[in-house]
Amino acid sequence: MNLIWIFPIAFCDAAEPWQLGFQDPATPMMQGIIDLHHDIFFFLIVILIFVLWMLVRALWHFHYKRNPIPERIVHGTTIEIIWTIFPSIILMFIAIPSFALLYSMDEVVDPAITIKAIGHQWYWTYEYSDYNSSDEQSLTFDSYMIPEDDLELGQLRLLEVDNRMVVPAKTHLRMIITSADVLHSWAVPSLGVKCDAVPGRLNQTSIFLKREGVYYGQCSELCGTNHAFMPIVVEAVSLDDYVSWVSNKLD
Numbered sequence: 001m002n003l004i005w006i007f008p009i010a011f012c013d014a015a016e017p018w019q020l021g022f023q024d025p026a027t028p029m030m031q032g033i034i035d036l037h038h039d040i041f042f043f044l045i046v047i048l049i050f051v052l053w054m055l056v057r058a059l060w061h062f063h064y065k066r067n068p069i070p071e072r073i074v075h076g077t078t079i080e081i082i083w084t085i086f087p088s089i090i091l092m093f094i095a096i097p098s099f100a101l102l103y104s105m106d107e108v109v110d111p112a113i114t115i116k117a118i119g120h121q122w123y124w125t126y127e128y129s130d131y132n133s134s135d136e137q138s139l140t141f142d143s144y145m146i147p148e149d150d151l152e153l154g155q156l157r158l159l160e161v162d163n164r165m166v167v168p169a170k171t172h173l174r175m176i177i178t179s180a181d182v183l184h185s186w187a188v189p190s191l192g193v194k195c196d197a198v199p200g201r202l203n204q205t206s207i208f209l210k211r212e213g214v215y216y217g218q219c220s221e222l223c224g225t226n227h228a229f230m231p232i233v234v235e236a237v238s239l240d241d242y243v244s245w246v247s248n249k250l251d
Contacts, residue, residue, distance in 0.1 A: 030192030111174035119184030119197035122226035188217030
């Protein structure tokens, strides 16, 4: 039995006031990023405790009242070998999962759906090129931020848009990202995606959403006066709902 049905879970897929940690992962890539962060943080805590212990120990034992005559030792072969090899071993433990995650992020899986995101000053255009039968009939729409005065109850300020990018959950997606004017960046924290939109260039990233939900992001590259007002909203739905949404858009 699925434990989610027994103990309901409210996922964090948007920024919260005074938030310090990550948003809840919705893709295997974001889960890997969080796991790597926790692994590195473990080594950070161990190193911090060791350095503080050494500092306190030195201050305690080399106080002028306890040792009026300090030691004259200036070299120690053993300790120098230890403080050279030990950090190298720690770096190896960090590098192995780091490189594994890095290469998995660049892996391109045969996608079921391809979506192009085009950055403008200051909105996004989404093009579902798989359904374009002609120039007249194409699934393309613009996504603008909803002004604060037009927000409905429950909608998030500076994050809600008039047209969400709807995708099916548990499906391999390919995002092609570019820009029509200046540099932008298509970034959604819960998806583990932050890809630059460069004029005249197509950047590509793969996404696999593990669950349905609504995921919020923003342009993460300074792009002009209204840079803070071009949010990104990705809505992951079931495959049946996605097919219905595409059919309604094409009608």
